[in-house]
Amino acid sequence: MITREGSMRALLAVIAGLAALAVLLLAACSSDDASSGAGTKSVVATTVQIAALTREVAREKLEVHGLIPPGADAHEFEPTASDLKAIEDAELILRHGIGLDDWLDDTLKAGGRAKVVTVTEGITPRQLDEGEEQVDDPHVWHDPANDKIMVDNIASALDNFDPAGKTTYDANAKAYKAKLDETRDTVQAIISEIPPENRKLVTNHDALSYFATAFGLQVVGAVIPSISTNAEPSAKDTADLLETINREHVKAIFAESSVNPRLATTLARDAGITIVDDLYGDSLGEPGSDAATVDGMLLANARKIADALK
Ligand SMILES: [Zn+2]
Known part of the structure; x- marks a missing residue:
């Protein structure tokens, strides 16, 4: 018997197949005119949080390629072959640091021409006891005050990467920081x-x-x-x-x-x-x-x- 869930799964598989085909066709078309310089510049972000913050700052001006996908365990992440290619081809990589994306170091040693910016620069990590030792806690994005520092670092990285877009990036960053302030107040009200x-x-x-x-x-x-x-x-x-x-x-x-x-x-x-x-x-x-x-x-x-x- 075909269950409702089973037929939904089959339908999703067909949709996924069509989407994959569309991506292949697009790739085939765009590889011909890659040298023309047309199209949007792209940046690579290691974590899903940095990718999301960068999308807020860049909006439609840049394409943001996140390496760790939503739902994945950041601590256990290992880059795939296509991730390695994205890192090698990237001009700008936005990384987390604080031990969360150390896997990037090996890949960068192997080559690549990207400028690498650590977006948690300026945040003092909290120390947590782990057995006998104290370790830096990388989960800084759970405090909106830290997210605002990350947004500022991302905005200045994008300003340098694409000076023509500076006005837009700075305005988007300002708007998103205001949204984070609002979010902080709402979260505080919910917790209270x-x-x-x-x-x-x-x-x-x-x-x-x-x-x-x-x-x-x-x-x-x-x-x-x-x-x-x-x-x-x-x-x-x-x-x-x-x-x-x-x-x-x-x-x-x-x-x-x-x-x-x-x-x-x-x-x-x-x-x-x-x-x-x-x-x-x-x-x-x-x-x-x-x-x-x-x-x-x-x-x-x-x-x-x-x-x-x-
Ligand atoms: Zn964690």
């Missing part, structure tokens, strides 16, 4: 609906420290006690966290859209509390969704957190 004694976060990995600090929440633990997703918690780590959850009367565990929620789900079941498994920790929503932008992601997270902790 949570009773103060419930403002406690347990996340899948340590991704929400900047958000918690910016909006007055307390991170009481993480299922994977690491800023990265590739660490394995020990049985003792998990037992200690369960004890903390019970003692602090934590109401929910927040897993992320891009990380397997298996352990977090088990822990939530053992503690008898809610599991929210689609928070945007390291990723943004699919293109076209409400959370495809950085401001939309911040609002979506605030609502998910408030709904579960109220």
